[in-house]
Amino acid sequence: DQQVKQNSPSLSVQEGRISILNCDYTNSMFDYFLWYKKYPAEGPTFLISISSIKDKNEDGRFTVFLNKSAKHLSLHIVPSQPGDSAVYFCAASGRTDKLIFGTGTRLQVFP
Amino acid sequence: EPEVTQTPSHQVTQMGQEVILRCVPISNHLYFYWYRQILGQKVEFLVSFYNNEISEKSEIFDDQFSVERPDGSNFTLKIRSTKLEDSAMYFCASPEGALSNEQFFGPGTRLTVL
Numbered sequence: 001d002q003q004v005k006q007n008s009p010s011l012s013v014q015e016g017r018i019s020i021l022n023c024d025y026t027n028s029m030f031d032y033f034l035w036y037k038k039y040p041a042e043g044p045t046f047l048i049s050i051s052s053i054k055d056k057n058e059d060g061r062f063t064v065f066l067n068k069s070a071k072h073l074s075l076h077i078v079p080s081q082p083g084d085s086a087v088y089f090c091a092a093s094g095r096t097d098k099l100i101f102g103t104g105t106r107l108q109v110f111p
Numbered sequence: 112e113p114e115v116t117q118t119p120s121h122q123v124t125q126m127g128q129e130v131i132l133r134c135v136p137i138s139n140h141l142y143f144y145w146y147r148q149i150l151g152q153k154v155e156f157l158v159s160f161y162n163n164e165i166s167e168k169s170e171i172f173d174d175q176f177s178v179e180r181p182d183g184s185n186f187t188l189k190i191r192s193t194k195l196e197d198s199a200m201y202f203c204a205s206p207e208g209a210l211s212n213e214q215f216f217g218p219g220t221r222l223t224v225l
Contacts, residue, residue, distance in 0.1 A: 032212045034212070034214075036216075041200070041219070041221065042218055043115075043117075043216035043219045044154060044202070045216070046213050046214070046215055046216075049213055051212075089153070089154060091154075093212060096166075096167050097142070097159065097212070097214075098156040098159055098167055099144075099146070099156060100156065101153045101155070102153060103152075103153045104153060
């Protein structure tokens, strides 16, 4: 039961360019969405979040966009840096506070 | 970023043995969560714990699993009789504030069941 999907397992972007990571969800009861960054053998690191009452949230180089009608969110990283190379997970929560994670997208930023 | 700590970082055990994984969440928090990630798969919710009681658990969290808060600061996940398929990274998480939706994760414990 994949309620949160990240259809791109990997993404490769040149340093300085924009990285766009996508996430789709199926459960219309989700009302809060988060992006996490993860390195191997480490815990997920919280990046940015958005409530369903908003369509955009920005924090420095990171912007999350939410399209509720399409049940789609995206994370934009501008400009991309080599240190951004990691696996990015989107997650959602709804009536209960447990997080439902997507399968992750591996971002590689090359010089 | 608020800090959640976990011990041990790596635990190797024989199938059928009991293991206890420990977490020290962000101080003074009533909400705690356990998640796990099997190698190559997504992070999965196991259980949430509020005010010394389980508030929600997943299908994964069967009778072999239990959670406790043995004292005011530590939070443990016990697996009574480990199976090979329990091998995974186990993460503890807690929110920054009582009304916060953002959960902050510990570094994880790698459990290897032989």
